[in-house]
Amino acid sequence: MGKPTGFLEIKRDKPFEEPPKKRVRHFGEYGERFTEEQMKAQGARCMDCGTPFCHMGIEIRGVAAGCPIQNVIPEWNDLVYKGQWKDALDRLLMTNNFPEFTGRVCPAPCESSCTLAISEPAVAIKSIERSIIDKGFEEGWITPRVPSNRTGKKIAIVGSGPAGLTAADDLNQDGHTVTVFERDDRPGGLLMYGIPSMKLDKDVVTRRVQLLSEEGVQFIVNTEIGVDRTLHDLREEFDAVILCVGAQRQRVLHLPGDDATGIVPAMTYLTSTTKNLLDGHKAEIDVKGKHVLVIGGGDTGADCVATAVRQNCKSVVQFGKHPRLPDARDEMHMWPSDPNIFKMDYAYEEAQAVKGQDPREYLIQTKEIVKGANGQVTALRTVQMEKVIGEDGFHYFRELPGTEKEWPADIVFVAIGFEGIDPEVAEGTDLSMSRNRISASKVDYATNIPGVFTAGDARRGQSLVVWAIREGKEAAQKVNQYIYSVQPV
Structure with missing residues (x-):
């Protein structure tokens, strides 16, 4: 896990950032990724701490502790330190669908739970994560993964924010035919329009959406469920529906x-x-x-x-x-x-x-x-x-x-802040609501309507991108179980 004495010898560093007075002249991203030498040095700071807390992914008093998607951080830190960049990328992608998003906009609860953070600046986990995925794209290591077999089952996902994209990615890789409905003119939801370009360049979002499209995910934009299409329509046409509509009703x-x-x-x-x-x-x-x-x-x-x-x-x-x-x-x-x-x-x-x-x-x-x-x-x-x-x-x-x-x-x-989902989604349906959120337990993410699931901010309320990714993954697993148990493939 890095260099045994690295945390004693190497200070925390950060990637280059454009000076404030210069970067305010444009809306482009103001930060870059680590150089390879910086990556190796910062990966070396990862301690052989015995019981890593950085990837435990729990909440303590309502506050995130560790990585909610449970990235196995010490492993890819060690691989980066050793210069095994491709292996580090593969290990990162085993748990995180979209490191290019979390590596830019996540507040990094993993760093707060780094053992080194007890007394010293934490390992620069977030910056290393971004650097791994950016290098992966630069080297051409990330290419479309088109499923070799299709199940014949169709899944509708409403909302193309982080929860919706994650569920779409996983279910598509499971062989289902996935259609994502987005009410705006571009896919991406919060990632596209809720986070400014200087924090998350929209080319980064578009690149991922294009990759998902090449892998078989269909995106339908300018379509609002509850206005242009009804939830009943989707339930009739698709084998399962996941509502990832976010918590967009502003206070x-x-x-x-x-x-x-x-x-x-x-x-x-x-x-x-x-x-x-x-x-x-x-x-x-x-x-x-x-x-x-x-x-x-x-x-x-x-x-x-x-x-x-x-x-x-x-x-x-x-x-x-x-x-x-x-x-x-x-x-x-x-x-x-x-x-x-x-x-x-x-x-x-x-x-x-x-x-x-x-x-x-x-x-x-x-x-x-x-x-x-x-x-x-x-x-x-x-x-x-x-x-x-x-x-x-x-x-x-x-x-x-x-x-x-x-x-x-x-x-x-x-x-x-935000009060919950926009009301149009639930109007004219029997969808159960609680505090302006769609009611569903974290056990199965199922709503009271058979075959309809929900994940992300629509279920849990306004939260972090990384929690939305976790919920999207877990909801996809539950939909898979539903498809195979209720409607055998």
Whole structure:
């Protein structure tokens, strides 16, 4: 597992990243893969730790610990260290359908569970993973795998995000005929339109979709289930259906003035920007020269910050209701769970470099949206809060009198999370729902409608790409069992 003394001799490194002031001039990926020498050196840091926790793939207090798809990380780290690149790729692809996605956008819970991370910077697992798969494509090692036999069974998958693509890949390799329905004009779902191009270049997504197509998966775009086709239609035509429609219903503000013009859902902004870039059109939502406020302190809000900086906004501020995270692990997030510590992600590095300061504001609550005479948003009124522990032991937020403030705003992006699936999917059906999610246990991923399954964010709620991949794989296994038990091939 790497060089026995590598973790003592070699420091953690990272691939080249374009400087913030330069990369904000375009929407291309800002990071590269490791060189071969870097790969070998970083693979050498993998310890012979006896019981690796990096690939255990569980949740501790609702936080991921280890790789959810259980990549056998020490094995391909060792192969990289030895220069056995093709073998490393083969070992990686045994567990991960799409390392080119996870190696770019996954928050890497595997690194948080690295034994070395107890006291030192973790092994650079995510960057090594991306470097392996990128090298594999560059060397031409990844070619279409067309199944030699077909079962004659037809599977419909609704949604082409990470869960849907994973299920499609596995079921196609099992010999079934797979059709993927996508409501947008391009396959990829969240990967295509939910994640900005600077984090995940769309050529990377298109390359994988094309590979799946060459392997036999059929993609039908511009088709929304519940609108253009019904779930009943699919159930009549196909032997099984998997709903991987994501959790795309965005939460909205319920505040005085929330009907103002210029209050825009975050995903509307991100999707529109990516679509316009791909189509070669001028941005429909352009914040050049505008005061931008982002409500919501998560990754989607950060992507709005990065996009606004690229469009040369006048100013950008991101509101978060939680306190600033600690610089080191606290007792609530002990190893091997994710440490949940303060980080300077790409968007904040860029905003600080271009605008002169970190755009994040903490413990802040928006109270009112101020409108001008024409109904356009002109400002947000806020109050600071403090986080306190009540007598019952739960945390509460308490407003601090005298901290009211008005922030100028020409446009506001709302990034406060997602409520669940869009309602059209379940309308007119007996599909059982719970908290705006499709009801199905993780035991079999089956809904209450025979032959209809679900996976990913549609079942579990908003989550990570890597959890969607895991659910797509497990749902595919359950569909296979259903096909062979209920309708023998």
